[in-house]
Amino acid sequence: MELAARSLVKRHPGVLALDQVDVTFVSGEIHAVVGENGAGKSSLMKVLSGSSTPDSGELLLDHAPVAFASPHAAQGAGIRMIHQELSLVPELSIAENISLGAEPARGGVIDRGRQQGEARAVLDRLGQHELDVNATVGSLPLATQQMVEIAKALSGQVRLLILDEPTAILSPREAEALFSVLRQLRADGVAVAYISHRMDEVFLLSDRITVLRDGRVVSSAPIARCARPTIVRDMVGRELAEGFASHSSSVGEEVLRLRGCAAGLARDVSLSLRQGEIVALVGLVGAGRTDVVRAIFGATPLVAGAMWCHGKEYLPQSPRDAIAAGIALLPEDRKGQGLVLQASMRENTTLATLHQRSHRGIINRAAERDAVARWIGELGIRTSSQEQIVRLLSGGNQQKVVLARWMLANSRILLFDEPTRGVDVGAKAEIYALMRRLTDDGAAILMISSDLPEALGLADRIVAMRGGHTVGELARDAASTAAVAALILGESRAA
């Protein structure tokens, strides 16, 4: 079996997600696809697995052109994808999940014996002899659930198995078990496409590595001809992105300090933030970065450690406390967490500060409109009117609406989680300039960025996280993409 992509092009608004991509997956090969966030890995896998169609280019299955209109069609051709978010029904048993949608039945009545027998067979093939096919999936550990998901994929005819960051949720031992299963599948003649950030496992497991960057294939070679430093450099590419404002001129006193903090995925985080500077918190997805900023904002409970704000011990019980302390969060998921999408720009902007624009609970509309108008001007928000529904604004303008909200709240410590995610290239530079202007005015910014050139271009200091821990800190002058990548990947030799 061979599945080849030829000259795939996929456009998203404002970005070229796939740009003339050629890549071939063959039976009996584990093929790693690596790249930064936004490099085009997900877009490529979506096209291969039938959940999106390319704008141009074609797929060749054993040299014959194919087009997958849906994931169902791709599955019919033997292509299965294991997503990071598992698609199991937690209330059903392992056997029921494995046969979901293709239940063995006679006259519409499920043949439980066959259902369980087939599940047993496929689990045995994966070496999961001790798993009970009647166990409820929701009660199983995540690693086991993932194994069930793979079993479900294998229960049909599988020729290409695509895995998206499968080890993100696994412990090293569980990952090792997964690798042996994948090697077994390779020996059985299955083609495996393996998406990962983690250099160690990519080199341990794969037969071929393809590097994507900005929607293009930068390199693709058999493992014997791949060297780690080269792969890392291929992934990161540009040393610095364009369009960054100058660095901080005057760094003032410390406004925020964290020591030994644990919250959510974050286990042990220490950092400090001073007035007038931008600090970038970098790390892989799952390193716990978002939980750090959410803990500072009172949105995720702190389970260990201590925080100080302006030198005073600080332990917010809710976002209200954080806002009162002059702290603002601009979440990565603007649509889910930042904005009320069906409400107007005006309503979204004043949401956190209505009390300042009201008397005895009654909103002073003139004051509200004046305040919003001022920040539309200050931040350069492009909108037809204050009454514009925010759902219809561009990503950049939506981000500015959230920022305007915190400007009204007079927030001086700003937590940006992926400030330019979903923002088109032109608006990115504007967001960067705004952030720098804020720190020049004496604000302090802690930002999370998965885009290393962005983090390096914008930040005065870089704090790296790996596996829930802060693992290092680099000053602007000492930071290079290679050094930062080495820290977050745990890749000391690449530095």
Add this chain to the structure above:
Amino acid sequence: MTHSGTGWRRLREYALVAVTLVVALVFAVIAPGFFSVQNLVNIALSIAVTGILAVGMTAVMVTGGIDLSVGSVVALSGVVAAMAAAHSGAPLIVGGVVALGVALLTGLVNGTLVAYLRVPAFVATLAMLTAARGVAFLVSGGQSHGDLPASFGLLGRTVVLGVPTPVIVMALVMAAGSFLLRRTVFGRHIYAIGGNAEAAWLAGIDTRRAIWTVYLLNGVLAGLAGLTLASRLGAGVPNAGVQYELDVIAACVVGGTSLTGGRGTIAGTLSGAIFIGVLTNGLNLANVDPYVQKIALGVVIVIAVVGDQLGKGPRGT
């Protein structure tokens, strides 16, 4: 702005008013007496109690919740009002205080269950629907309590300049409700909570307290509706208000309030209540079988909601 939500919603309100007028014109032709002053007053009176309830329900539905208990609370508060009023020197005042107090208690229980104990609103208020009805029967011994001092009827039976007092009460409650929703911080907060509870919380809004307060207010309004009804009937009736919650939800939904929260206005709800009132009254006058009337109301609700779904267009991603 042609595709914006506000534009669509305004268009929808006009459309509902236009449809109501057309339906009214048809009845004016086929049902003699429809356009008499007396009949229009009848229509207004027929929607007064549901109209009072619909104000609170609109607020509850804007938060993304629902309150199924209002019909039972109407009965309970009517019964306790009548029983308290029976031997008192100031029947309406004593009855009113007792009715609103008991109703507030039901709202407090609903609000605490929904906002702080995270019981789904449907379940919490379904339980209250059963329990409040049970209490109404229990305290009344299953009997209607009539034979009340004449002054108890002041709230329900007085006519001021040709307008029955229940209609005036409804108008005042609607005006206050509309002001609360549109002009106050609290109103803005509950729209934000219904639109995106997570974003509202991250903007520093005490979302649980706001939701709790909405159920509390809704309970009080159900008490006011129950008091008004008992005053009009001259009795506290334990099986009054059966299925009122459904009539009220129908008025809200026809008026454009979203069951998933974030959307809904008092003006829309009033239009919905008037439309349903006109339709029911006209069909009565035209001697349409009451069973067929129920079918017609069902069809209207479906048309209104399907129209909303189509108007929303594909959901933004």
